[in-house]
Amino acid sequence: MDCSSLFFYALEKMRGAKKHVTCLLAEDGTPDPTDPGACRVLWEELPTVSASDRDQLELPLTLAEFSEALHCMPTNKSPGMDRLTVEFYRVFWDVLGPDLVTVWDESLQSGVLPLSCRRAVLALLPKKGDLRDLRNWRPISLLSTDYKIIVKAISLRLGSVLADVIHPDQTYTVPDLSIFDNLFLVRDLWNSGVETVCRSPSCP
Template identity: 50%
Template sequence: MLILDRVLCELAAVQEVEEDFVRNLPKITEESARELDRELTLEELEVALNSMQNGHSPGIDGLLVEFFKAFWSVIGQDLLEVLRASINEGRLPLSSHRAVLTLLPKKGDQTDIRNWCPVSLLCTDCKVLSRALATRLGKVMEQVIHFDQTYCVPGRSIHDNVHLIRDILDVSRLLDWPVLTPSKTTSRPAGHVCGLLLGQAALLLLGQAAPQSILYLPKEESG
């Protein structure tokens, strides 16, 4: 019973941490939510299409990006209606669920399957929709993604991360903070992680019963 009580207590603590984590997640503004939820427009699709490069292989329907650009005045409105209906019904056209799988050669022995890279070729209409929705998300990502995360956030640069790491190392030396490095990860007690979390110093104490999906702690090598 003591083991069971301990497991239940640790699971309850983990659940409390999860609820607190979700409760404190950053949220977008109501105005941004309305912007994301509004219907697609023909202008959005056209901007997305024109931002795509020519010369790429088509999907299963064989229609190139060049075809959509050349005949946009003819097919644009029809594509808009199809995509609006797909979003409202929560179901994309069958062609958007299919892809042409092809193999691209890499360096090395071409008779070795590991030297081939599989690539999925999607239909252009699906990629136009994806590009349009990604453009919308790009306008609000900075509201929910911490400023220390720079990848894929418009207006941010990886150089900021380089300066941040230098500042962390300088501060850690000045204040004599222990810094977790790859060479020290296996020497720390299981269940303890020390580091910087969202710009703040944090020590996470995780119970042994914590699910592995929450945090992966590498096991020490038996020697």
């Protein structure tokens, strides 16, 4: 539960640099560097939200949005460092809700989230096997509920423009869509392809 230090920030930076993709291997096994021009073309052709939608997205979050986010959050979850649960916020929302709006507005002006939203409790959950082996433990981060409410409210607002920036074939983690839709699509395409081949003159 110690605060992060420059040592850990530098360590994570080094790890991130090792994961940076600078080139791919060509079919003959030789390095094929990425083309900056092709990258720019790809980025320029990415879908974007309209100017009006962008202005709406950048407005400060309202008490109604925070209330909706709290209502959508699951209960009976482990709390963060402050030990305040979703159930607690729901009971005392009339008191805590306006304060959370004020904190969010100040965070937007300062560009920094409050300390409670920047800390997490790391807990180890046993997986299987010999628990004396550290690899048989799974670490999880327990975040404070006020941070979860803010994140959920932002997520709900972004969800209003997802259809404008995400391709219809992208179904994974998209609300009201399922990855099984793509599986059915692949199945239908495969079946239609098989039928086309079997209808060719050379088909026995």
